Amino acid sequence: MKLPTPLRPFTERDRVFDALVPPAQRVRRQTRHGTILHVEDVTVSFDGFKALDALTLYIYEGELRCIIGPNGAGKTTMMDVITAKTRPDAGQVFFGDGIDLLRLSEPEVAQVGVGRKFQKPTVFEQQSVWDNLVLALHSDKRVWASVWFRLAPAQREQIEQVLETIGLVAERSRLAGELSHGQKQWLEIGMLLLQQPALLLVDEPVAGMSGHEMEQTAELLTALAGERSVVVVEHDMEFVRSIARRVTVLHQGAVLAEGSMAEVQQDPRVIEVYLGA
C-alpha cells in the first residue's frame, strides 16, 4: 500500500524523537580490524558536480591522520558526510564496526562519539566562553536531563583545565561573539575537547593562528591521538609536517595519494596539484 505523497516523508524519516525510543545508548564499538571509520565509495554531487567521487578512506583506531588536498577537493564535504550534515548519493560510512553513520542524525552522530571543529569557527556568539564550554561538555544531552542538569565539581574542574589549555582563562565570561578570529578557533577546539569524542574531525585548526600557537595546537593534537582518533585537515604544510604520521591527499573528490609525509611530498602528482614547486 502506498501512502499519499504528502504523508510519505513522515514515514521515511528515520529520525525518531527520543520520547519514543529508549535512550540512544552508546553502542560499544568493536573495532575488530582496528579501523574506527570506514568511508566506502561515497559519492556526493551538487547539481551534477561531483564533490566526492567514490571516496574510500579508512581511519584507524588511535591514529592521527592528516588530510590535505587542493581547495575544493572535497575535504569539508567529506566531514559533512561523516557528521550527517550532507547525505551522500551513494556509498557507506561506518563508525567502529556496528554503526551506520548514514542512518543517524547530526546529534546522534555526535552522541556516538564523533566530534567536529568547523572550518569557519562557529561558536554561540551570544553566550559566554564558559557557557559555550558547558554546552559542549560530555554528558546526557536529552531534554529532561538538561532541565535537571547540575555542573559537578569534577566537571567544573575539567572546564577550568580546558580554559587553561586554550588560553582563554581571562576571557571566560566574555561573550564568544566578541572574540577575535583566532580566539574563536581556540574556543572551538576547547569545545571539541570537552565533548570527549572517540573520533575528532578537525577542519583547518590553525588558520589564523601565529606560529607559536600552531605549535601548541600540534602538541595538543598529538597528545590526543592514541587515546582517540584524530582527522586533521590543514593547508599549512609546516603544521602538517610537525604532526603527521600518515597523510591522505584528496583531489577532485577521491584519494590521490596516501602515505607518510615524506612519500606524499615526493609524489609528482601531489606536487603538481597541490604543493607547487
Next chain:
Amino acid sequence: MGLLWASLRRDRGGQVLLVLLLAAIILVPLLNLAVPAGAPGHLSAYTVALLGKYLCFALLAVSVDLVWGYCGILTLGHGAFFALGGYAMGMHLMRQIGDRGVYGHPVLPDFMVFLDWESLPWFWHGFDLFPFAMLMVLAAPGLLALVFGFFAFRSRVNGVYLSIITQALTFALMLAFFRNEMGFGGNNGLTDFKDLLGFDLQSEAMRVSLFVASALALALGFLASRYLTVTRFGQVLNAVRDAEGRTRFLGYRVENYQLFVWVFSAMLAGVAGALYVPQVGIINPNEFSPLNSIEMVVWVAVGGRATLYGAALGALLVNYAKTFLTSAAPEAWLFFLGGLFVVVTLFLPQGLVGLLRRSRA
C-alpha cells in the same frame, strides 16, 4: 531549586515582579473587600477586573517571551493557545449554566438550542466537571502545540517560515471557530456565564478570587519559566536561537528542546486564557485573530525580550496604555500606541527593561 534562588538573586526585575505580585495578592482583596465603597483607597470591582485581565496578559506575554526571547521562535500564533485555554474554560462555564439558559434546556447551551442541535456534540462532554475542564485547559493547547510542533520542528521549519505558519494556524482556527457548525457558538462565542464552582461570577469575592488566582498563576508561571531558562536547558535554547545547526553537532536533539518549550509555553498561554475568560465574561473567535498574536509579540518587544519580567511589564504597560488612551483620546489613541511602538524600537532596542538597566548603570 538552589539554581532558581541563585538566579533570582541576580534577577532584580524578577524580584520586583514577584514582590509586586505578592503585594497585589494581599492588598487588592483588602482594598476591594475590606475598604467600603466610596471610602478613599477603595478599589472598585472595575479596577479589580481590569487588573486581573492585565495579569492574564502578562502571563501570556511570559509564555511568548519564553519561546521567542529564549528559543528564537518568533510565534505569531500564540493567541491560538490562549484562546483554546479560554474556550476550555468557557465550555465549562457554559455547562455550569445548566437549565438556566434562556430556553431552559437542561443540557444544551442556548446557541445550540436555537440552531437546532439535537444533542451535545462529543467534544462538549465532560466539561461539566471542573477537574476535567481544568485538564483540558492544559491539554487542548498542549496537544495542539505538540502535534504542530512535532511536525514543524522535526521538519526543521524555522525563522520566518515558522512564524508565518503559526500565523496560518491561528488564522485557520479563527475561521473554523467562526463557523457555526463547529459547535462553539460561532461569532458570538460563549457568553452569559453565571457561576464557577457554585459561586456567582459577578460577586465581589469571586472577582477577587479570580484576581488572586491570576496573580498566583503569573508568579508560578514566571518562576517555572525562570527556572527553565537558568538551567542548561535554557542554555541549549539560547544556543538553538543563535546557531541551531551547531547545537545539533554538539549532540543535542534540537527538535526535542524546541518541542518541550513550545508545549510548555502553549500550556502557560492556555492557563492565561482560562483565567481571562471568566474575568471578561466572553470568549469569541476574535481571540484567534492573527493581529492579537502579533500584539502579544509587541508587548514582549516593548517590555524587553528574553527577560521574562520585561515581557510581563510590557504586557501590563501596553494594555494599561490601551485602556487609558481609548477613553482619554478615543480618536487618536492609535497614533499614540503606534508611536509608542516606533519610539520603543528606535530608541529602546532592549525595550523598557533596557531603559531601566541603562538608567541604573
Next chain:
Amino acid sequence: MPSAATGAAAAQAVTPTLALESIQQYYGESHILRDLSLTVPAGSCTCVMGRNGVGKTTLMKVIMGLLPIRAGRLLFEGDVLSGRPAVARARAGIGYVPQGRHIFPQLTVEENLQVPLGAGRTDRIPPRVFELFPVLREMLHRRGGDLSGGQQQQLAIGRALVLAPKLLILDEPTEGIQPNVVHDIGEVIRRLREEDGLTVLLVEQKLPFARRVASDFHIIERGSVVRSGAIAALTDALVQQHLSV
C-alpha cells in the same frame, strides 16, 4: 628588483598612501586600538603582525570605515579620510579583503564579482582577475556560498581587485588556501605592486609568507605599534619577543 624592496626610510620622502595618526578605538568600554599610528608608503607591501586578538582586524575595519573611531586621523594619499563612510573610501580606491571572506553567499561567483562595478571605478570585470584565479572562471555560475573555503578566499581577493584599487587591504589572505595557491598569491601581490603600482596592506601570521612578499612591517601589541621597519629587520628575536605567547 629595487622597486619591490622599498625601504621604509626611502618612502618617507613622498606622501605615504596611507597614514594613521593616533587612532583610538573602543568596542563599548574596551579600549582596543590605543594611540595607534602607522604609515603605509606608496608602492609598498606593508605587513601588520601581532598575536591573536591584538586588534589587527579591528585596525583594518577602521581603515575601511566599518568601525567608528573615537579619536585620531586617517590620511589616504594626503586626504583626510576620517569621518567618511566606507562607500566613499572604497570609491576613493581602497580594496578590502576581509578576514572570513564575506562572500555574498546567494550570489553567483560572477555576481559577486560584479558588485563592485557599481562603485564606478571600472565597468566590467578586469580579465586580470581570471588570469590570476583561473578557478573563478570555472565556477562562474556557482553560488558564492557553495565554494570551498579556499575558493572563496580567491574570490574575495578577485572581487577586491575589480574595484581597481590603489590600496589593497588583505586580512590574512592565505588562510585556508592550498600551498601552491598561497605561493601564487604572493606572486600576485608582487605583480600588482610592480605592474599596477598598487600599494598593499597585509595582515599575516605566517612568517615565511610575510617575509617573502612584504617590504615593511609593523608589529602591534596591546593596541599600539611597537615595532616597525623594513621586512629585513624582522629578526627571529623580534618574532620571539612579540609574536609568540
Next chain:
Amino acid sequence: EPPIKVGVLHSLSGTMAISETTLKDTVLMLIEQQNAKGGLLGRQLEPVVVDPASDWPMFAERARQLLSQDKVDVVFGCWTSVSRKSVLPVFEELNGILFYPVQYEGEESSRNVFYTGAAPNQQAIPAVDYLRDELGVERWMLVGTDYVYPRTTNKILQAYLKSNGVAEGDVREVYTPFGHSDWQSIVADIKRFAAAGKKTGVISTVNGDANVPFYKELSNQGIAPEDIPVIAFSVGEEELSGLDAEPLVGHLAAWNYFMSVDTPRNDEFVESWLDYIDDDARVTNDPMEAHYIGFNMWAQAVEKAGTTETDAVIDALVGVAVPNLTGGYSAMMPNHHITKPVLIGEIQDDGQFQVVWRTPGLVLGDAWSDYLPESKQIIADWREPLRCGNYNVKTGSCSGQNVE
C-alpha cells in the same frame, strides 16, 4: 445641578469603526440639540465617549467603566451582536440602560436593553413577502456572512418559506467568511441556481466590507435586478456611499428608514445632520434613525419619570411613543422592542433608495421568533406582573434571568 451623563459606546477604531463612528456622531448631535432645547429636567446633558476599539471583551470593560466609574445614566451603543452579548451581563449586573440601534437576529430580551433596531420579523419576513408577491420570486438563494445574525435570519426564513409551500430544492443557503472579497464563484453559482427556469431572488445578509466586492461582482457578471433581484438587510446609504452605485440600480434593501423618505421630520433631521457633520456628501441611515427614536424615547421617559434613576426610567420607557422619521409614531413595547414600518427600497444611481413598497401599518418587533420551534413558546413582557424577558408559556417558568 450636575449634568446628566450619556454614555456612547461605539467603536471608533478597528474594523467596526466604519459603521459605528457615524452613530457616535449621531448621539452627540442629538445631545447637542437636546441641550439647545434646555436639556432634560432642567439639567444639561453631557456625553461620555469611549472607544471599545472593535474588541469584544473591551466592550464589556468599557461598559463597566461607563456604569461604575463614569456613572452615566444611559448608554447608546454597540453594533454587532457579539458586542451586545458581551456587555449584556454588565448592564444587568450594574443595572444600566442600553439602547441598541441595529437590526439583529432577535432571541433576546433584557430588562436593561432597549432594542430600537429591527427584529427579523421587522425586516426579513416583509422582504420575502415583497419578493414573492410583487416580483414573483419562486426560488431563493440566501447568501450571508457566516455568523449568528445571518444564520438565525436564514433559519427563520427557511421555516417561513417552507410553511409557505416552497420546496426544499428551491432554497439554498451559502455562507462566506467575514470580509470575503472574492465573490466570483458564489456569483457564478447564483447564476447557475437561477438558470433552473423559475424566477430567482437573492436574500443577502452579507455583512460589512464584503458587500462592495459582492455587488461589484454581481454587476460585472451581469446579474441585473430585473432578472435576479438581490435584497439586502445590511446595505444602507452609508454602505452605498462607499461604492459606485451605478451598476446596482434596481437591487433592493429592506429597512425601516431610508434617507430619501419624504417627510418634513426627515428633511429636518437630514438637514441638521448635514449641518452638524459639516459635509454635504454624508448620508443618514437606518441605525441613525433608531438612535434618534431611542434617544427621544429615553428623553421622554426621563421627563415622565421626573428622574434619571434607572428603575424608574426603565419602567417609564415601556409605552412611550415618539415620532419616527418615516411619518408615523414608534412605540416602546413591553418586550423592549419597538414598532416600526418596514420599507423596501430600490437602489438609485446616486446611492439613495427609492421606496417601492411599505407595510401598510407598523410592525411590532418580536423578540422571540414564531418560526423557531424552541423560541415559539417564549414571550417577553417587562410589565408587572410578568416582568420577564423569556417567559416560557408551556412550562410557565421565567428562564435565564440574571436580574431579580
Next chain:
Amino acid sequence: MGYKCIRVATAAVLLILLILGPAAAVERPFGEILQALPSASYEAKATLIRELAETGHPRAVPVLRALSEGDLYVRKADQRVFIVRKGEGGYDLVDPLSGEPAGQAGRRDVKRIGINNTLRNVLAAQLASLSLAAPEAAVRRAAVAQMLGELDASLAATLRARLAEEPDRGVRGMIREALALVDLQAADEATRLAAVQTLHGSLTPEARVRLMALAADPEAGEALRTQARQAVASIDRWRSFYRLMETVFFGLSAGSVLLLAAIGLAITFGVMGVINMAHGEFLMLGAYTAYVLQQLLPGQVGLAVVLAVPAAFAVTGLVGVAIERGLIRHLYGRPLETLLLTFGLSLILQQAVRTIFSPLNRSVATPAWMSGAWQINPALALTYNRLAIILFALAVFLALLALLRFTRLGLQVRAVSQDRQMAQALGVRSEWVDALTFGLGAGIAGIGGVALSQLTNVGPNLGQAYIIDSFLVVVFGGVGNLWGTLVAALTLGLANKFLEPAAGAVLAKILVLVFIILFIQRRPRGLFPQRGRAAEA
C-alpha cells in the same frame, strides 16, 4: 439598412399623421402617452410603456431607454417630460419627441420618473423587440437573448420574419435556437425532434430547462424523450467543461489579486528582510490615491484609473522612501524589530487615513472598459475587470523581474541584503539601495492597491484584509524568490477556487491554510527555496 428604411417610413407616417391632425389618430399619440407617465402608478406605467412601444414612433427606443436608465425626468414647473443629460453645473434637457436640446434645468427643478423592477422587466422586453432591427449585431444579439425568457407565438412570428433578413451569422444562430425553443412545444413530432436536434449544443439555460422538462414529460413520445435526454447530457458535458474553464479563470484571477497584493512584500520582506507589517497600509495608500485622482478628475473615470497607477507608485514609493530613511534604516541587522516598528506604523497610517478621509469606505468607480463581461457563450463569461487584473498583475510582475534582473539595482539589493557592510566596503551606496528598494517595494504595493480599489472596499481596513495573505504567499513561494511569489499566488488562487464549490468559501479558506501548513513541513523553505551551503547552515 433595414433600420433606416423603417425610420424613413415611420417618419413619413408621422408626417402624415401630423398633417391630418388629431382627427386621424385612432390611437393616442406618442407625446400624449409620454405626458401621462409622470403621474401614473407603477401598474399604469406598465401599460403606458407598452403603448409607447406599440406606437412604433422613431423616438420610442431612445425614450424607453432613457426611462429604463433613469434619465427621464419631469419638469416640476410645467409637468413636461424631458430626457436629461447630467452635465457640468446642471442638467441638459432634451426634448423627447424631437431629440433636440431643450435648454437647461437645475437639480431641483426636475424630478425623475421612477420605475421599479417590474417596470424594468417590461421595458427590457419592449426594448428588445424594438431593437431587433438595430444596426449593431451586438444589440440584436442582446435583444434575442432577452426574448428567450418570454417566448410566445407572436414573438416567434417576429423572430421568424427577422431570421430571413438577419445578416449576422451569430444572431441567426440565436434566433434559430429561440425558434427551436418554441418548436419544442409544437404539435407534430418531427418539428419537435428537429428542435431537439437544433438545441443539442445549446448553452442557453432555457434550452436545458425545456429539454429537461421534455425528457420528463410522459406525454412526449419515447424517441423524443430519449433524444431530449441525450441533448441534455450533451449540454451538461459542455457546461461542465466550460465550468472547469470558468473555475480556472476564477482561480487565476484570485491568484493575480494575491500576486498584486504580495509582490511588493516580496521585495520589502523577501529581498530586504524587513518584516513589513505596514505593507497592507501601502496597498491602502495606493487605493486612496486612485480615489483622490478620481476626485480630481471628475467624470474621467478611466483616465483617473490609468493615471492612478504611476501616481500611486510615486506616492507610496515616496512614503516608503521616507519611512526607510527616517526609521527603518536604524534597524538593519535587527530584523525582528522591524516587525514592531512597522506594526506601529501600520496603526498610525490606518488612523491617519481615518482622520483624513473618515472611517467610511470611499467609492472608486470602475471605468466602462473594466465593467461587464466578455460573454464567450451563454455558459462562459470572463469579467473584464478580472481579465484586466490578470494581465496587469503579470505585467507588473514582469516589469519588476526585468528591473531586478537587468539593472544594477537588482544585484546591489541582493548584495546589500546579504552582507551590508561588505557591500559598503565594495563601494555600494547601501543607503541609496535600501531607500530605493524599499521605495520600490512600497510603490509596487501602491500599484497593487490601485488594482484592489477596482475590486473591493477602499477604506482604512483595506490593508488588514490582505496582510496575512500576502505574507503567506511570499513564504509559501520561498522568501527572496520572485518566481516563487508568482507560482505561490496562482497556486493558492486556483486551490481556493477549486475547493470553494465543494467545500464552501469558509472551509475552502481553512483548507488552503492547512495545506500551506502541511506543505511547509514538507518543504520548510517554501516552493522555491534558497539553496546551497549558506542556506543550510
